[in-house]
Amino acid sequence: MENTEIEILLVEDNRNDAELTIRALTKGKIANSIVHLQDGAMAINFLFGLGDFAHRNINNRPKIILLDLKMPKVDGLEVLKKIKSDDLTKKIPVVILTSSKENPDIERAYALGANSYIVKPVEFDSFAKSISDLGFYWLLLNQNPY
Known part of the structure; x- marks a missing residue:
């Protein structure tokens, strides 16, 4: 995996949501390389080459991060805060993909740089279309800074 470009980092603790997201992205031929991590602590370790990911080349950054908010260990807002406060990762687009419609979550996510x-x-079907459209925009239309 070390030499493979990471297109999408999916950080999602719900197995069903993760499977549906991956299926929608692969079915639409949007992403060839998806890394799925099940909690925020794993995401931080992956992005910054810590713990189980100490061997990873941290310069191999994802093109986009799909981040759930409500997760065990470290929640999505804490992960977002860490990503956007570090020069190595702050330019990676982060899309919050969550079931929370709560206004404080929305405001805080944008304030932290989502x-x-x-x-x-x-x-x-709506979920699959949303994911496909999301992948199309962020991976094919959007111009990444690196």
């Missing part, structure tokens, strides 16, 4: 905030649709 690039987008999307509430997961409950219905499968």
Whole structure:
């Protein structure tokens, strides 16, 4: 995996949501390389080459991070804060992909530097289309700074 470009880092603790997201992205041929991590602590370790990921080349950054908010160990807002406060990672687009429609979560996510905030649709077809559209925009249309 070391030499493989990471297109999407998916940080999602809900296995069903993660599987649906990955399926929607691969079905639409949007992403060839998706790394799925199940909690915020793993995401921080992955991005900064810590713990189990100490061997990883941290210059191999994802093109986009899809980040859930409500997760065990370290929640998504803490992960976002860490990502956006470090020169190595602050330019990576972070899309919050969550079930939380709570205004304080939305405001805090944007205040911490989120690039987008999307509430997961409950219905499968809507969810799959949202993910496909999201991947299309961030991976194919958006111009990344590196």
